[in-house]
Amino acid sequence: MFVRKKRNRSGQVSVQVIDKSNGYKVVRTVGCSQDPEEIERYIHQGKAWITKQSNQYSLFPDDQSQNATINDFVSNLSNSQIITIGPELIFGYLFDKLGFNAIDDQLFRDLVIARLTYPTSKLKTVDYLYRYRGVPTNVDSIYRFLDKLHSTHKAEVEKIAYEYTKKLLGAVSIVFYDVTTLYFESEDEDDLRKIGFSKDGKFTHPQIMLGLLVGKGGYPIGYNLFEGNTFEGHTLLPTLKSIKKKYGFKNPTVIADAAMLSKKNLNNLGKAQYRFIVGARIKNESEDIQKKILKWAFKLKDGNHTILKKDDGTRLIVTYSTKRAKKDAHNRERGLKKLKKRVKTGKLTKNHINNRGYNKFLKLSGEVNITIDEKKIKADAKWDGLKGYITNTKFSAKTIVENYRELWQIEKAFRISKTDLRVRPIYHYRKKRIEAHLCIAFVAYTIYKELERR
Numbered sequence: 001m002f003v004r005k006k007r008n009r010s011g012q013v014s015v016q017v018i019d020k021s022n023g024y025k026v027v028r029t030v031g032c033s034q035d036p037e038e039i040e041r042y043i044h045q046g047k048a049w050i051t052k053q054s055n056q057y058s059l060f061p062d063d064q065s066q067n068a069t070i071n072d073f074v075s076n077l078s079n080s081q082i083i084t085i086g087p088e089l090i091f092g093y094l095f096d097k098l099g100f101n102a103i104d105d106q107l108f109r110d111l112v113i114a115r116l117t118y119p120t121s122k123l124k125t126v127d128y129l130y131r132y133r134g135v136p137t138n139v140d141s142i143y144r145f146l147d148k149l150h151s152t153h154k155a156e157v158e159k160i161a162y163e164y165t166k167k168l169l170g171a172v173s174i175v176f177y178d179v180t181t182l183y184f185e186s187e188d189e190d191d192l193r194k195i196g197f198s199k200d201g202k203f204t205h206p207q208i209m210l211g212l213l214v215g216k217g218g219y220p221i222g223y224n225l226f227e228g229n230t231f232e233g234h235t236l237l238p239t240l241k242s243i244k245k246k247y248g249f250k251n252p253t254v255i256a257d258a259a260m261l262s263k264k265n266l267n268n269l270g271k272a273q274y275r276f277i278v279g280a281r282i283k284n285e286s287e288d289i290q291k292k293i294l295k296w297a298f299k300l301k302d303g304n305h306t307i308l309k310k311d312d313g314t315r316l317i318v319t320y321s322t323k324r325a326k327k328d329a330h331n332r333e334r335g336l337k338k339l340k341k342r343v344k345t346g347k348l349t350k351n352h353i354n355n356r357g358y359n360k361f362l363k364l365s366g367e368v369n370i371t372i373d374e375k376k377i378k379a380d381a382k383w384d385g386l387k388g389y390i391t392n393t394k395f396s397a398k399t400i401v402e403n404y405r406e407l408w409q410i411e412k413a414f415r416i417s418k419t420d421l422r423v424r425p426i427y428h429y430r431k432k433r434i435e436a437h438l439c440i441a442f443v444a445y446t447i448y449k450e451l452e453r454r
Contacts, residue, residue: 001027003046005039008032015042017050040123041139047127087117088133094447099160103153107145108440110135115444122146143433150435155246157439158222161446162247165219168453174403175221175252176214177239178410179232179259181207182438210438211235213243217453218409220446222246225435233265237272253277253393255403266314270392277395277404280316280388293318294382305397310390317389317397325385332380336361336372343370413445 006014017028028049031042091113095101100112110129118128122142129135166172207228213221222243226235236256244251251274258279269276282293289308296306300320308316339361361376389400 001050003030003043003050005043013039015039015046017046040121044123044127044139051131088113090451091116091447094450095443098164098446098450100157100443100447102160103156105145105153107137107142108149108153110137111142111145111440112443112447115440116447146433146436148432150432150439154435154439157443158243158246161220161442162222162243164446164450165215165221168219169215169217172215172221172249173252174216175240175254176216176218176407176410177211177236177254177256178407178414179209179211179226179235180414181228182210208434209235211239212410212413213239214410214413216406216409217449218413219449220413220442223438223442225438232259233262236265237268240272240274251275253395253403255407257407263312266390266392267312275391275393277389277391277393277400279404280318280390282316282318282386282388283383285316285388289316293386293388297382297386300386305401307397314390314392317391317400319387319389319397319401320385321387322385324387328384329381332377332384336377340372343372 001017001019004016004018006016008014012032012034014032015030016026017030019025019027028046030046030049031038033039033042092109095109095112101109103109110133111125114125114128114133118125118132120128123139126137126139126142129137162172209226209228209230209232211224211226211232213223215221222239224235224239224242236254240254243249251272253275254269255277256279258281266276266278283290285293289310292308293306296318297320300306300318302320302322305317305319308318310316361373361380389404391400393400395403
């Protein structure tokens with residue numbers, strides 16, 4: 001038997017228990033609703049009914065105590081041995097090792113480990129904890145816990161993660177910052193959940209912005225939540241100030257991508273005495289700077305760089321890579337191929353004459369004739385292989401480039417969070433529960449990084 005969701009003509013969803021031992025037969029209708037949380041509750045009730053009918057019990061005994069021998073054994077395990085001993089025991093050991101056991105709450109521990117081993121909705125987590133961990137709980141208990149978790153544990157969670165990162169790195173002198181969007185399976189907005197530019201392509205869904213700060217290697221330092229329609233460049237300084245106030249560390253060098261780049265943003269970072277390395281939009285520089293870049297570009301060989309001083313006192317480092325040049329040329333040709341096909345079909349209008357993507361290569365002849373502008377293509381090709389970095393540090397160009405290239409670690413952190421830990425879509429609607437959901441995911445990510453390190 002299994003639980004099935006079926007959408008009715010009325011728009012409501014029926015939750016049914018199906019027996020397929022002799023064809024498909026509805027043996028029980030648990031309930032019918034349009035509310036996502038209520039639907040999940042019906043699904044849980046259906047599974048509980050199946051379990052009761054089938055007399056299925058937990059695969060694991062209640063007693064999972066760890067003696068010193070087990071601790072010694074687990075501490076010497078490698079990644080490949082996880083399946084042998086069981087993921088709950090591994091992650092539980094790391095939970096304690098990192099210091100999260102200072103938070104004396106068994107449900108918090110259970111939810112973090114469940115996020116690592118079986119990331120799913122809170123209703124399905126209840127089923128998982130009972131079936132495979134022997135932990136009896138209910139969804140209402142979890143929701144009540146989430147309502148208080150953010151105010152009681154977030155500060156302590158971040159402090160433990162920061163101390164862990166500080167211990168590993170020796171000092172937090174360089175930090176990496178980026179922002180991602182997390183969407184909701186809903187169409188309703190509120191003070192936090194707003195429709196904005198979605199990095200997940202969910203432009204009709206409300207979302208929140210998650211700003212994450214990590215050290216070298218992607219080891220976590222802290223995070224902040226922002227309204228879903230916030231400009232990501234406005235999230236950097238508030239996050240830095242918040243983390244600095246908590247831990248009192250000296251101003252580190254901040255590394256971020258070009259999305260954080262605005263004159264006002266960089267001025268504010270400088271006034272706050274932060275050193276920074278950010279990706280540069282070299283094609284958007286002043287005409288004078290662009291001419292200087294292209295003048296040097298003809299002389300640059302693979303791996304070479306040039307340094308230009310800007311009027312605001314910062315330095316612009318421009319590097320050249322043959323690999324990047326080939327990639328830029330390939331991407332442009334691929335985009336032009338699609339664009340030419342659209343031009344040929346005659347489906348393009350005046351509205352397509354803009355700077356979005358490869359539409360920048362279009363031009364309008366007369367009133368209706370849209371063609372490809374070959375001059376713009378040649379002009380664009382001059383920039384192939386060039387990459388820019390803006391900094392107010394005194395680091396060498398080599399050090400600047402090497403540090404910036406570590407920014408992929410934070411992109412990996414978001415990828416882990418969205419795929420392995422499945423932090424989105426988010427089904428919660430109350431702000432406290434959203435914050436608690438991400439607090440649990442942050443702890444899970446910290447444990448994930450420690451396992452990865454081993």
